Amino acid sequence: MTTRQTPPLQHLATPIQPERMTGRQRLTMILLLTASFTLAVDFSILNVALPAIGADVGFSLEHLQWIATSFALCAAGFTLFFGRIADLFGRKRLFIAGMALLGFGSLLGGLATEPGLLLLARVAQGLATAAVTPAALSLLTTSFPEGRLRDTALGLNGSLMAAGFTTGAILGGLLTDLLSWRWAFLINVPVALFVLVLAPRFLSESSNPNRAKLDVPGALTVTAALLLLVFGLTSAGEKGWADQFAWGPLAAGLMLFAVFLIIEKNTAQALIPVGILRRNNIAWGNAAGILAFATETSLVFVLTVYLQQVLGYTPLGAGLSFAVLGIGTVVGGIVAPKLIGRVGPKTTIVSGLSVQAAATGSLLFITADPASVMLVLAATFIGGVANLAAIVGFMVTATTGLPDSEQGLATGLATMSQQIGITLGIPVMSAVMAAFLHPGAIGQPAGVLDAVVPAIGVNAALCLGTAVVVSIFLRSRPAGS
Structure with a gap:
């Protein structure tokens, strides 16, 4: 009886790949990375502006969180569905349609004067994210063959997406303070127009030639x-x-x-052939991706609470403090492809998560002393580099060994892992903090610090535990028959 082999992660028999990108590949990458970066910014750009939005549009305090939740529900809920739609009916078509929807939703949000319209705008932005993210990623993977060029493209994509989360927090604060929260929506409109003008000319259509029923x-x-x-x-x-x-x-x-x-x-x-979930690289690669995104995004949340409620930073000041994290993610995205080329994606994931665990663990020594911010800056920079290396390793692992006809499915799964990780991390860290926050200590710096430190410990433990599990179960070579 013959068993199906797991596709190799190390490409031992692949043809020699070109060393440099063509001009068309560069333009393709610029378009796709611009879209991905914009969508990543949208995840965090409104967080700082929520109180101002609520006051202007008429959201009560208890319903304010739906501005973020309505976006997250659609972005995570429909990503796998749209990933498969891209495979069957055309990634370029879905990408262009999604960017058009992003532009419409952003314009609607910028002009909204009542809660219903604002929520409709956020739903449109969430659906656009669910459509564009897997379409852009699958267009990226099908535009570059497996090997160094694809690893480089995925590294840049990962670094820009991670930097986008940090940029969103900073940009949201700046736009709200200097202009209006409405510009957090309207800034997407010219970006969408730029992509829509150039995408039909420079992107090549990619879909499954043997179109099947959905x-x-x-x-x-x-x-x-x-x-x-x-x-x-x-x-x-x-x-x-x-x-x-x-x-x-x-x-x-x-x-x-x-x-x-x-x-x-x-x-x-x-929609998802069960056999693909049995592939070692798909299953464990996506598991690593969920934890990589969950730990880093939730750590930003925990440290935001620390900076504002313990050290007394303003929301904008806290956002600016994470600029070093953004720089670290860019560095990580540049370093990761080289690291993958030398040691392979598995070792890159394990090493990245291990270093991230050490950097996060060092934050157990923060105090209410303002000088602790230096430890925060150093740890988030190192952790950002390591986290992005792990994320790029996950993206390479989870999209390797599949034909182009299944790249939309693979990238849809990878995108879903990303969205679940982003959504999962913050509630878990919130629950840990709530368990250690005594009612009488709410609002007191010392009491908040007593809740922040255990959450940091749990975060570091999750990083280390994931590194250990991946090192044991993720295979670097094809399974035997």
Whole structure:
């Protein structure tokens, strides 16, 4: 009996690849990275501006979080669905349609004067993110063959996306303070127009030549499952894990995932062929990706609380403090492809997460002394470099060994892992902080510090634990038959 081999992560028999990108490849990469960076900025650009938005548009305090939640629900819930749509009906088409929707949603948000229109704008931006992110990533992977050029492109993509989260926090504060929160929306409009003008000319269409029917039951089930999981995780961060709006949707989401797997096993044209999930690099690569995104984004949240409530920084000051993290992610994106070329993606992931764990662990020594900010800056820079190396290693691992016809599926899975990690991390860290924050210490710097430090410890432990698990279970060579 013959078993299917896991595709190799080290390309021992691939043809010699060109050393330099062509002019068309450079233009393609610029367009796709511009779109990816813009979408990454959108994840965080409104966080600092939420109070101002609520006051202007009429959101009550308890409903303010829906400005962020409505975006996250759609961005995470529909990404796998759109990734498969891209495979079947054309990645270029979906990319252009998604950028048009981003421009429309951003214009609507910038002009909104009442809550309903603002939420509609955020839903449009979330759907655009779910469509454009896997389409752009699959266009990137199909534009560059496996090897050094693809690793370089994925490294730049990863560094710009990670830097986008940090840039969003800084840019949101600057725009709100100097102009208006509306510019946090409107800034996307000229970027969308720029991409829409050039994309039809410079991007090549890419899709599955043997177009199959879309697995509608599977698509609806997994989308509903993801929506419920994101809603439950968001509710857990807002109201605690014991709240019915946290555990109820989480339980329902897990049940729907079980139903989804049953559907996929019995569907000829499955949305996710079950066999692909059995591939070692797909399964463990995406697991590493979820934890890599969860730990770094949630650490930013924990340190934002520390900087503002312990050291007394303003929101803008806290955002600017993370500029070194943004620089670190750019450095990590540049270094990662070279590291992957020398030691392979598995060692890059393990090394990156291990160094990230050490950098995060050093933050256990922060105090209420203002001088502790120097430790924060050093640790976030080193952690940013290491985290991005792990993320690029994950992207290379999770998209390797698949034909171009399945790159939309692979990048959809990778994007879904990214979105789940971003959404999962903050509620988990919020729950840890809440467990150690005594009611009488709320608002007191010493009490907040007592809650921040355990969350940092859990974060470092998750990094180290993931590194150990990946080193044991992720294979670098094809499995035997």
